[in-house]
Amino acid sequence: MKNKIVMLCVAISLAISLASAQDVKEDFKPSVLNQPGQMYPQVNSQGYARFKIVAPNAQAVSVSLGLGGRGGTVLKKSDDGTWMGTTEGPMDEGFHYYHLTVDGGTFNDPGTLNFFGSCRWESGIEIPASDKDFYALKDVPHGHVSQVLFPSKSTNTSRRAFVYTPPGYEASGNKRYPVLYLQHGWGEDETAWTNQGFAHLIMDNLIAEGKAKPFIIVMTYGMTNDTKWGRIGDFKIENFQTVLIDELIPYVDTHFRTLANQPNRAMAGLSMGGMETKMITLARPDVFSHYALLSGGTYAPTDIKDKSKLKLVFMSCGSRENPDKVKQSADELKAAGINAASYVSNNTAHEFLTWRRSLRELAPLLFQK
Amino acid sequence: MKNKIVMLCVAISLAISLASAQDVKEDFKPSVLNQPGQMYPQVNSQGYARFKIVAPNAQAVSVSLGLGGRGGTVLKKSDDGTWMGTTEGPMDEGFHYYHLTVDGGTFNDPGTLNFFGSCRWESGIEIPASDKDFYALKDVPHGHVSQVLFPSKSTNTSRRAFVYTPPGYEASGNKRYPVLYLQHGWGEDETAWTNQGFAHLIMDNLIAEGKAKPFIIVMTYGMTNDTKWGRIGDFKIENFQTVLIDELIPYVDTHFRTLANQPNRAMAGLSMGGMETKMITLARPDVFSHYALLSGGTYAPTDIKDKSKLKLVFMSCGSRENPDKVKQSADELKAAGINAASYVSNNTAHEFLTWRRSLRELAPLLFQK
Numbered sequence: 001m002k003n004k005i006v007m008l009c010v011a012i013s014l015a016i017s018l019a020s021a022q023d024v025k026e027d028f029k030p031s032v033l034n035q036p037g038q039m040y041p042q043v044n045s046q047g048y049a050r051f052k053i054v055a056p057n058a059q060a061v062s063v064s065l066g067l068g069g070r071g072g073t074v075l076k077k078s079d080d081g082t083w084m085g086t087t088e089g090p091m092d093e094g095f096h097y098y099h100l101t102v103d104g105g106t107f108n109d110p111g112t113l114n115f116f117g118s119c120r121w122e123s124g125i126e127i128p129a130s131d132k133d134f135y136a137l138k139d140v141p142h143g144h145v146s147q148v149l150f151p152s153k154s155t156n157t158s159r160r161a162f163v164y165t166p167p168g169y170e171a172s173g174n175k176r177y178p179v180l181y182l183q184h185g186w187g188e189d190e191t192a193w194t195n196q197g198f199a200h201l202i203m204d205n206l207i208a209e210g211k212a213k214p215f216i217i218v219m220t221y222g223m224t225n226d227t228k229w230g231r232i233g234d235f236k237i238e239n240f241q242t243v244l245i246d247e248l249i250p251y252v253d254t255h256f257r258t259l260a261n262q263p264n265r266a267m268a269g270l271s272m273g274g275m276e277t278k279m280i281t282l283a284r285p286d287v288f289s290h291y292a293l294l295s296g297g298t299y300a301p302t303d304i305k306d307k308s309k310l311k312l313v314f315m316s317c318g319s320r321e322n323p324d325k326v327k328q329s330a331d332e333l334k335a336a337g338i339n340a341a342s343y344v345s346n347n348t349a350h351e352f353l354t355w356r357r358s359l360r361e362l363a364p365l366l367f368q369k
Numbered sequence: 370m371k372n373k374i375v376m377l378c379v380a381i382s383l384a385i386s387l388a389s390a391q392d393v394k395e396d397f398k399p400s401v402l403n404q405p406g407q408m409y410p411q412v413n414s415q416g417y418a419r420f421k422i423v424a425p426n427a428q429a430v431s432v433s434l435g436l437g438g439r440g441g442t443v444l445k446k447s448d449d450g451t452w453m454g455t456t457e458g459p460m461d462e463g464f465h466y467y468h469l470t471v472d473g474g475t476f477n478d479p480g481t482l483n484f485f486g487s488c489r490w491e492s493g494i495e496i497p498a499s500d501k502d503f504y505a506l507k508d509v510p511h512g513h514v515s516q517v518l519f520p521s522k523s524t525n526t527s528r529r530a531f532v533y534t535p536p537g538y539e540a541s542g543n544k545r546y547p548v549l550y551l552q553h554g555w556g557e558d559e560t561a562w563t564n565q566g567f568a569h570l571i572m573d574n575l576i577a578e579g580k581a582k583p584f585i586i587v588m589t590y591g592m593t594n595d596t597k598w599g600r601i602g603d604f605k606i607e608n609f610q611t612v613l614i615d616e617l618i619p620y621v622d623t624h625f626r627t628l629a630n631q632p633n634r635a636m637a638g639l640s641m642g643g644m645e646t647k648m649i650t651l652a653r654p655d656v657f658s659h660y661a662l663l664s665g666g667t668y669a670p671t672d673i674k675d676k677s678k679l680k681l682v683f684m685s686c687g688s689r690e691n692p693d694k695v696k697q698s699a700d701e702l703k704a705a706g707i708n709a710a711s712y713v714s715n716n717t718a719h720e721f722l723t724w725r726r727s728l729r730e731l732a733p734l735l736f737q738k
Contacts, residue, residue, distance in 0.1 A: 037488065055473055057472035104426040107471065121404060146514065254540070
């Protein structure tokens with residue numbers, strides 16, 4: 001009897017694995033984030049990713065992407081010295097960081113572009129999302145993304161920020177714009193919201209469709225803890241708060257045509273950037289009027305000391321995170337008379353498609369009154 | 370007798386190699402282009418570079434940098450699974466591209482930043498130059514570098530350019546500025562002049578010292594040959610000339626406060642970008658008045674059909690390239706009544722320190738009358 005059950009289980013497992021192998025569609029195409037002219041990595045219409053690495057004398061090559069917790073995808077060597085492999089299952093839609101392990105060393109995939117995450121430049125791959133149109137590069141007027149180097153006395157250097165100015169900014173004479181300060185997550189930097197997030201393209205498209213009011217977005221580096229690179233345990237908000245409030249905002253207000261007042265200033269952040277947003281907005285309600293946490297926690301009604309100058313609280317996350325929490329928090333804030341909204345990204349986790357969609361949902365709510 | 374000579378030769382070789390080994394100063398420091406917190410690669414005060422790679426199970430690891438033509442630097446494995454090695458001799462000062470070979474595969478060094486060269490993102494290392502101060506990040510007013518996406522009907526897409534606006538641009542009301550169109554070399558792209566060249570910092574420093582007139586710099590991608598990525602043999606100037614003259618210049622002139630006329634427009638390029646500059650300036654003398662070739666060839670007096678609208682010809686190269694040629698060409702142009710200048714960068718070859726210095730020498734000569 002026991003043997004028969006084991007046999008049955010083996011048969012079922014075999015049937016499932018054969019079925020799943022047969023299910024992989026052979027319509028793989030190069031990822032849109034590949035380096036110029038590179039054919040690998042590839043993605044198929046179901047969201048499987050396939051990798052090909054040249055390393056003729058290597059003993060073992062694997063890719064950190066794959067199904068959760070199963071140690072990634074092990075590549076197999078061919079006679080021509082290349083290593084290939086396909087993820088065991090489809091990936092979540094959107095952007096994923098990854099790296100290679102080649103004979104025990106960590107390297108990037110030479111086929112694809114690099115993105116700053118986990119405190120290093122990592123390989124990236126894009127699984128086309130069903131709604132990818134909203135962050136596509138389209139034939140619409142495009143805003144500019146300016147790299148600025150602003151003086152920071154508190155850290156004794158020039159610090160970098162990127163400033164998105166909306167289409168029409170140059171031609172609009174003396175017109176002034178509201179500003180969103182938008183923060184990246186742990187291990188990322190000021191390049192993340194444009195490189196991984198396509199924030200500029202999302203805004204260009206929303207503005208072209210008349211869905212969002214044109215505003216400026218400022219993105220800077222939010223990890224100012226200087227003892228050890230990227231140690232979240234050592235993180236102190238005071239350092240970054242000083243850089244943001246006392247150094248960056250005055251620079252932006254003198255170098256760009258901003259509406260330089262609290263009603264026209266928003267702060268948002270993803271993950272660790274949400275933690276920073278919550279701390280700074282609550283500490284300085286005189287500076288910001290719109291608060292947004294993207295996979296970055298929630299506000300309780302008791303957090304808000306003075307709701308008279310608060311115009312919006314927005315909280316979001318992926319459906320595979322804690323969606324009930326953001327909904328419940330928004331309900332509680334609304335019950336307390338605060339203008340609150342929540343958004344849950346379908347079939348995504350703690351990852352960039354959640355945050356691209358969150359920006360798409362947040363932007364139309366900003367600076368509306 | 371023969372044996373004695375052999376013995377003598379062995380002794381001399383041994384003495385030389387011991388002397389040279391003793392000569393390597395142990396004052397290695399992390400390269401300034403390393404990723405955050407990374408200790409390797411390192412550079413010593415003599416210009417030697419030292420590499421350290423983690424790849425415990427690899428059979429062979431080497432670095433493409435080293436003394437010319439000797440196949441780079443072979444790293445040696447330690448018991449802790451790391452591979453280390455130092456270049457056989459000092460490198461030229463300035464910026465160098467490189468990559469690793471790990472068990473026959475080409476990868477980037479995870480310790481350092483990547484730079485677009487050879488049609489791919491490569492590792493980079495910086496050997497501090499004796500005159501490195503002129504491209505250092507200093508506490509001076511900084512210009513902005515804007516990423517713009519301009520519509521290109523001829524290539525049916527939005528193309529990217531970077532636009533440097535000098536310090537004071539935002540606060541200068543209706544003031545208009547001359548423009549330099551500045552091209553990268555083969556295998557590079559529109560990121561090269563700021564990432565590898567520090568063009569924005571060179572200009573910030575020159576302007577702070579009052580050595581150059583503030584002007585706008587526009588950098589775009591100059592390899593529009595679409596058949597095969599990066600094949601110089603397939604290169605046709607017509608495609609890029611159309612993008613530059615008919616699409617980019619009108620975009621820049623409508624989105625930035627330019628002096629939109631021939632006397633206030635310059636074109637310069639390094640290497641292949643010099644070839645493009647020569648072709649386009651000679652084909653369209655109605656568009657540009659200042660021409661500059663950086664390690665990119667020379668003009669002959671007979672090339673210039675109408676010298677009345679030509680304000681400057683500048684030609685430069687490294688002392689290890691063909692310095693006599695640029696000097697001779699400038700002499701011939703001057704003899705023909707043309708305002709020409711040449712510059713030779715000391716102890717450099719076809720590399721970025723040559724071009725950083727060339728920009729430093731060129732900028733003060735631009736738009737002076």
